[in-house]
Amino acid sequence: MLGIIGGSGVYNIEGLENTRWVKAESSFGEPSDEVLMGELNGESIAFLPRHGRGHRISPSDINFRANIDALKRLGVTDVVSVSAVGSLREHLAPGTFVIVDQFIDRTFAREKSFFGSGMVAHVSMARPVCKRLGDHLEAAARQMEINVVRGGTYLVMEGMQFSSLAESELYRSWGCDVIGMTNMPEAKLAREAELCYATVAMVTDYDCWHPDHDHVTVEAIVKVLLENADRARGLVKSVAPRVQNDAAGCECGCRHALQYAILTAPEARDPELIEKLSAVAGRILNR
Numbered sequence: 001m002l003g004i005i006g007g008s009g010v011y012n013i014e015g016l017e018n019t020r021w022v023k024a025e026s027s028f029g030e031p032s033d034e035v036l037m038g039e040l041n042g043e044s045i046a047f048l049p050r051h052g053r054g055h056r057i058s059p060s061d062i063n064f065r066a067n068i069d070a071l072k073r074l075g076v077t078d079v080v081s082v083s084a085v086g087s088l089r090e091h092l093a094p095g096t097f098v099i100v101d102q103f104i105d106r107t108f109a110r111e112k113s114f115f116g117s118g119m120v121a122h123v124s125m126a127r128p129v130c131k132r133l134g135d136h137l138e139a140a141a142r143q144m145e146i147n148v149v150r151g152g153t154y155l156v157m158e159g160m161q162f163s164s165l166a167e168s169e170l171y172r173s174w175g176c177d178v179i180g181m182t183n184m185p186e187a188k189l190a191r192e193a194e195l196c197y198a199t200v201a202m203v204t205d206y207d208c209w210h211p212d213h214d215h216v217t218v219e220a221i222v223k224v225l226l227e228n229a230d231r232a233r234g235l236v237k238s239v240a241p242r243v244q245n246d247a248a249g250c251e252c253g254c255r256h257a258l259q260y261a262i263l264t265a266p267e268a269r270d271p272e273l274i275e276k277l278s279a280v281a282g283r284i285l286n287r
């Protein structure tokens, strides 16, 4: 099943059939909100607003573990993240959609793993997004004549304040393309949960490095966000049948990320953590 995590400006998906908001369960605490379950062309789809309806939850306070665990428990296999970002490149003007393929994680105040003492696991994040999902997003965006760029590095900052000029220039010198506050640890946790994950990053501003935009303001971001949000919702509807009809499935390994990842010997594993991991690592632990 396709799951959508909606970011700033995307708190609902209109046009789904048989919709209902359901309380989603997680053994890692409270998800950001209830999950909107609905159908598109007869196929189920799950939508979770990352900041909660009304944008109640700050990037640092999002319970990313509960969000991913809850989606997995509902039967989600593919996660499309919709996110607002600032641009670190002249050619990525506000209004551009970037299907990012790399992240640099500069966050420091978040729970970043489902695993830990009593169940140590290390998954690969070399290629953090699912190529197949990226292909579908690109095809859907091109069909809708959205100005889309394939590939790019998303710098994930802690926030909540926007960057200083020195930080913005530093990230540019590192080769980053866009900046936001939410896709990590979301992408890491999706990988640990063996979910396919891809992001459509909607450029809302030029961050502060740009000579014509020396301050980032929420006012300017929201204006572009509202223009982008309708196209983002259209993109979700257009990508859904592509993902749902993709019988070939994922070949890049997302669905088997835990295959050789767990180091802790069976007799040394923490029974409580095993229980909490029943959805995330059920495929491996219940063998």
Ligand SMILES: CSC[C@H]1O[C@H](OP(=O)(O)O)[C@H](O)[C@@H]1O
Pocket: 006, 007, 008, 009, 050, 051, 059, 082, 083, 084, 085, 180, 181, 182, 183, 218, 221
């Ligand atoms: C709207 S300004 C900053 C806010 O927007 C982005 O959130 P999301 O990725 O959920 O769209 C950014 O990361 C900040 O949280």
Ligand SMILES: Nc1ncnc2[nH]cnc12
Pocket: 084, 085, 086, 087, 157, 162, 163, 179, 180, 181, 204, 205, 206, 207, 208, 216, 221
């Ligand atoms: N310039 C920016 N920095 C961080 N997060 C953002 N989200 C949207 N624009 C942003």
